[in-house]
Amino acid sequence: MAKKESEPKLILEREYSVPLRKEWLKVPKYKRANKAVKALKEFMVRHMKIYDRDLRKIKIDIDLNNEIRFRGIKKPYSKIKVKAKKFDNDIVKVELVNLPKHIEFKKKREERIKEKSIKKEVNETKEKKEDNNGKKDESEKLESKIEENKKELNSVSEKNSNTKTKKVKSKVKSE
Numbered sequence: 001m002a003k004k005e006s007e008p009k010l011i012l013e014r015e016y017s018v019p020l021r022k023e024w025l026k027v028p029k030y031k032r033a034n035k036a037v038k039a040l041k042e043f044m045v046r047h048m049k050i051y052d053r054d055l056r057k058i059k060i061d062i063d064l065n066n067e068i069r070f071r072g073i074k075k076p077y078s079k080i081k082v083k084a085k086k087f088d089n090d091i092v093k094v095e096l097v098n099l100p101k102h103i104e105f106k107k108k109r110e111e112r113i114k115e116k117s118i119k120k121e122v123n124e125t126k127e128k129k130e131d132n133n134g135k136k137d138e139s140e141k142l143e144s145k146i147e148e149n150k151k152e153l154n155s156v157s158e159k160n161s162n163t164k165t166k167k168v169k170s171k172v173k174s175e
Contacts (some may be wrong), residue, residue, distance in 0.1 A: 008087035021078035029074040036076040059096035
């Protein structure tokens with residue numbers, strides 16, 4: 001039997017202003033944004049009590065990554081405000097404190113689109129159920145009509161057979 005894994009619990013949540021310039025000045029211009037991301041991860045490992053110093057346990061939000069690279073690879077921000085959340089499985093998720101307006105609008109728009117699509121799906125399933133119920137009613141009506149027709153045919157065939165038998169009986173009697 002497979003075990004159900006519950007969502008990890010939040011242990012620690014902090015906000016930091018992370019200095020990046022000191023680190024990205026040490027590398028050539030074409031590597032600066034990559035170094036800024038790496039510096040952010042190193043800072044989080046140091047300050048969020050990751051004892052084995054594993055950078056793979058730091059998960060950076062897509063919006064944060066895009067914000068670091070917004071001005072290009074050669075000119076990342078010198079410092080950035082982030083919110084870090086540490087979970088009980090030692091995973092740290094890092095995200096921007098204040099999202100830029102255009103990103104907020106995009107997220108809200110995506111949420112509205114998802115809500116609309118969910119509502120559409122729910123309405124379609126309701127309509128299908130109603131159609132199925134309507135089809136069942138129609139199929140029941142058709143079945144009842146078929147049964148009535150069968151009864152009528154049986155009654156008609158019985159009448160015909162009775163008249164034939166009467167004719168046969170009368171012929172037999174006359175002979």
